[in-house]
Amino acid sequence: MKAGGVEYVILGALSWGPRSGYEIKQLVDKSTRFFWAASYGQIYPELRRLEAAGLVAGAADPQGGRRRTRYSLTPAGRERLCAWLLEPSAGYELRDEGLLKLFFSRALEPGEELEVLRALRADRENVLEQLRALDRLGVARATPALVLDYGIRKHEWMVEWCREAEQRLAGEAKEVAS
């Protein structure tokens, strides 16, 4: 992941057809942001860098008096994307504040520990609801749909794990009390 970062999000988005920077950002916010976020501050500069490298081509495509540049993948860009898809991956990076809190929650009173776990579950349920809303829109097909299925089922699993852990923790608390 070192070099690039946002590069492949853009090449991937353009592999579905020409898009403007704005449209790429919308696509990211509706889908990849759950596993790969990107901001305007990355997208616009990167689009120009990729054009200079010959991987994408921009064409003016104004909507009324509103200027717009839509980019499309060049053959070189498609080749780069496919090469990356078949390369070994760098795994994943996760920063999960809820898990970090659970990890250190021994510092609290036993009852409060349970609160941390409940808050973790609420977080997961919240994301799960967002993913289900995306699913109801029913836009995704093929591998994007596969990834959405992964997200929904994973969050269902996480919510269920939290529930079980809550019962375990609550049970231990009772034992200690008795």
Next chain:
Amino acid sequence: MKAGGVEYVILGALSWGPRSGYEIKQLVDKSTRFFWAASYGQIYPELRRLEAAGLVAGAADPQGGRRRTRYSLTPAGRERLCAWLLEPSAGYELRDEGLLKLFFSRALEPGEELEVLRALRADRENVLEQLRALDRLGVARATPALVLDYGIRKHEWMVEWCREAEQRLAGEAKEVAS
């Protein structure tokens, strides 16, 4: 997560007892790195910042002729940690290269799509093995053990999901071929 970042990893680590910067880094690499990484370049400066803020206290604790500074939580530091534990969280941030690849793998030939999925599973199996190795060391207790259980079971789930998705994809490929 804006302000701080590494702050709570340090406060949390010190809530288990006094530690040097080096020891904190070891703890991070053996445990929290799966959901919250930190480098020396963050830890040492942050330790001095936290000391200046009165949240931790450093004491010289040399090992032979080898100098060492061990830090411990001050009451103010413990208070800060507990306040954070009970605060609402900012959720999680994930950058998962394997999922991103799967998401865009339609750009490949159908057979190659399956390769991307298999590579994703291999990645997850690899992390799962790391987590199981940690489990075999049997160091974790209480909430840290809970989090390790979460990690192992989640990765088991993810590996299983990949297996099923591989079969689904392989099945579709056959249908198209017939």
Next chain:
DNA sequence: TGGGGCATGTAAGTAGTTACATGATTGT
């Protein structure tokens, strides 16, 4: 006597977010 682990640090670079600025269009 030399490699590996302990221990502390920093400089330089990269990546990413945030907040702002601009201006046109569409719908109410």
Next chain:
DNA sequence: ACAATCATGTAACTACTTACATGCCCCA
């Protein structure tokens, strides 16, 4: 006329990684 949305951008900032530098100790 106003708000919302389309559309493009940038400057300043913060966070984080990487690679390096130093030096000591222990053990084979």
